[in-house]
Amino acid sequence: MSDPTQRPVLTTTAGAPIADNQNSLSAGPRGPLLLQDYQLIEKLAHQNRERIPERVVHAKGSGAYGTLTVTGDISKYTRAKVFRPGSQTELLLRFSTVAGERGAADAERDVRGFAIKFYTEEGNWDLVGNNTPVFFIRDPLKFPDFIRTQKRHPATNLRSPTAMWDFWSLSPESLHQVTILFSDRGLPQSYRHVNGYGSHTFSLWNDAGERYWVKFHFKTMQGIRTWTNREANAVIAEDRESAQRDLYEAIERGDFPRWKMQVQIMPEADAEKTPYNPFDLTKVWPHADYPLIDVGVLELNRNAAHYFAEIEQSSFSPSNIVPGIGFSPDKMLQGRIFAYADAHRYRVGTHYEALPVNRPHAAVNTYHADGAMRFDAPRGTDHYYEPNSFGGPAEAPAAKEPPLRISGDADHYSHREGNDDYAQPGTLFRMMTADQQRQLFENIAGAMQGVPRFIIDRQLEHFRRADPAYAEGVAAAIARIHTAPASAPTTAADVGGQAAAG
Ligand code: NDP
Numbered sequence: 001m002s003d004p005t006q007r008p009v010l011t012t013t014a015g016a017p018i019a020d021n022q023n024s025l026s027a028g029p030r031g032p033l034l035l036q037d038y039q040l041i042e043k044l045a046h047q048n049r050e051r052i053p054e055r056v057v058h059a060k061g062s063g064a065y066g067t068l069t070v071t072g073d074i075s076k077y078t079r080a081k082v083f084r085p086g087s088q089t090e091l092l093l094r095f096s097t098v099a100g101e102r103g104a105a106d107a108e109r110d111v112r113g114f115a116i117k118f119y120t121e122e123g124n125w126d127l128v129g130n131n132t133p134v135f136f137i138r139d140p141l142k143f144p145d146f147i148r149t150q151k152r153h154p155a156t157n158l159r160s161p162t163a164m165w166d167f168w169s170l171s172p173e174s175l176h177q178v179t180i181l182f183s184d185r186g187l188p189q190s191y192r193h194v195n196g197y198g199s200h201t202f203s204l205w206n207d208a209g210e211r212y213w214v215k216f217h218f219k220t221m222q223g224i225r226t227w228t229n230r231e232a233n234a235v236i237a238e239d240r241e242s243a244q245r246d247l248y249e250a251i252e253r254g255d256f257p258r259w260k261m262q263v264q265i266m267p268e269a270d271a272e273k274t275p276y277n278p279f280d281l282t283k284v285w286p287h288a289d290y291p292l293i294d295v296g297v298l299e300l301n302r303n304a305a306h307y308f309a310e311i312e313q314s315s316f317s318p319s320n321i322v323p324g325i326g327f328s329p330d331k332m333l334q335g336r337i338f339a340y341a342d343a344h345r346y347r348v349g350t351h352y353e354a355l356p357v358n359r360p361h362a363a364v365n366t367y368h369a370d371g372a373m374r375f376d377a378p379r380g381t382d383h384y385y386e387p388n389s390f391g392g393p394a395e396a397p398a399a400k401e402p403p404l405r406i407s408g409d410a411d412h413y414s415h416r417e418g419n420d421d422y423a424q425p426g427t428l429f430r431m432m433t434a435d436q437q438r439q440l441f442e443n444i445a446g447a448m449q450g451v452p453r454f455i456i457d458r459q460l461e462h463f464r465r466a467d468p469a470y471a472e473g474v475a476a477a478i479a480r481i482h483t484a485p486a487s488a489p490t491t492a493a494d495v496g497g498q499a500a501a502g
């Protein structure tokens with residue numbers, strides 16, 4: 001046991017010793033208290049400020065540190081040093097569910113976030129993906145609408161299956177992701193047992209100025225493991241933090257989870273030739289066309305010492321790229337390039353990137369100036385603007401990405417016309433075993449409880465276009481499971497049913 005006389009002295013935030021941390025300062029033993037008991041006031045005031053806004057989506061999560069070890073060689077596609085054969089890069093990975101609030105149970109049917117911050121020697125590269133290769137929408141203009149259907153109804157403050165299925169059935173581009181969400185993979189046993197996907201098409205570019213389109217994949221080496229709805233309900237009844245506990249305890253006992261990192265590479269010119277738009281986030285690139293290439297192994301091997309400081313305040317943004325890695329025309333990615341840093345400035349603060357968890361391991365030299373909590377004042381204050389004659393940081397032309405040819409008239413182009421929303425969901429459906437298809441039917445039917453009939457019928461038509469057996473299976477499960485006939489059109493009253501999210 002440590003010697004109590006050796007304990008450090010408790011101090012005020014100003015560093016002065018505190019004589020009594022048990023009894024407040026009162027006029028007589030029965031009070032009242034004195035306003036000059038500033039340490040009481042300070043303590044209560046600090047407590048009032050202990051929370052920051054939770055993430056508007058992906059609020060519930062868990063994270064850990066680790067490394068990416070590059071075992072393959074993709075250096076002919078990219079000059080990024082993070083991919084140098086044999087290199088090791090430190091990283092932080094935060095997993096999450098999407099729709100629930102910060103206190104939500106972990107074992108819910110939902111997409112899982114898979115956000116990685118690679119602390120590369122050329123700056124932070126954030127790959128903010130999910131455990132699904134596709135997404136519900138393909139235009140960022142629809143993101144706030146979509147998320148609204150996943151959150152609580154304004155009057156009932158309950159999740160609304162009607163809102164979810166109304167939106168999905170009016171947005172056929174969601175069918176691929178809906179099929180994954182309600183498949184067995186939509187309810188993972190833990191974060192260690194999910195794949196990760198960068199989902200979007202990004203780009204790689206090399207020293208010769210050649211660009212390749214790329215998709216990033218992380219295949220769990222623990223294997224995919226899922227719960228049925230019934231199993232998950234039993235888990236939640238015992239433990240709302242099942243995924244946090246699983247991840248934390250595995251790392252503490254040295255059972256470090258690992259993922260195989262792989263990429264699909266598409267030559268720049270191929271983008272004009274594929275029968276699908278390769279920048280459409282609702283589509284995958286079939287492996288047969290663009291096979292997986294091994295890159296390395298991602299391992300998580302260190303828990304955070306302080307959840308709030310390191311995981312709650314961690315701030316990932318798809319806008320963080322490094323030389324050799326670039327964006328793509330994917331409209332969703334373009335929207336996200338704006339959204340995240342904006343969220344961090346609001347949620348964490350102007351200088352969120354100076355916090356230890358977010359701080360790059362590379363040198364940071366910017367001309368950004370003041371703002372709340374600016375504590376890392378640069379030395380040498382004569383070069384506080386640019387250009388300057390006083391040795392301030394200068395740009396690095398060698399980091400310039402090769403030019404990207406774009407063309408077209410500015411317009412609001414329909415993203416629903418001329419897109420096949422059914423072929424890939426149909427392929428996925430036919431890939432499933434009979435048992436997986438049965439689970440899919442029942443999960444969907446269960447989640448449609450209380451949804452008005454006309455919405456169910458509209459959604460069944462989408463299933464039918466993917467595969468008639470898909471629609472028949474869901475319709476039969478609805479007939480079996482739904483206890484009451486589907487109601488006439490309603491608005492706020494459709495409460496209950498299985499939560500789903502995005
Ligand atoms: P492949 O047979 O080469 O690959 C099938 C992929 O589907 C595998 O990556 C497998 O992951 C994954 N998968 C299996 N069951 C599910 C499920 N319930 N939910 C999500 N993914 C699942 O086929 P293709 O490349 O031609 O793609 C066929 C379909 O597979 C696509 O339409 C898409 O729905 C799905 N898919 C494709 C991916 C891709 O990048 N091409 C990635 C993920 C899914 P695992 O290896 O871990 O078992």
Ligand code: HEM
Binds near residue numbers: 055140
């Ligand atoms: C979190 C916006 C699409 C994955 C967030 C946050 C915002 C946001 C504002 C909260 C950030 C924070 O406060 O820290 C958007 C917008 C999208 C979009 C506007 C579409 C236009 C996607 C897609 C994916 C994704 C397509 C995955 C492929 C994530 C993940 C997080 C997140 C994993 C949590 C990151 C973390 O762990 O901190 N998103 N998002 N989002 N988003 Fe998105």
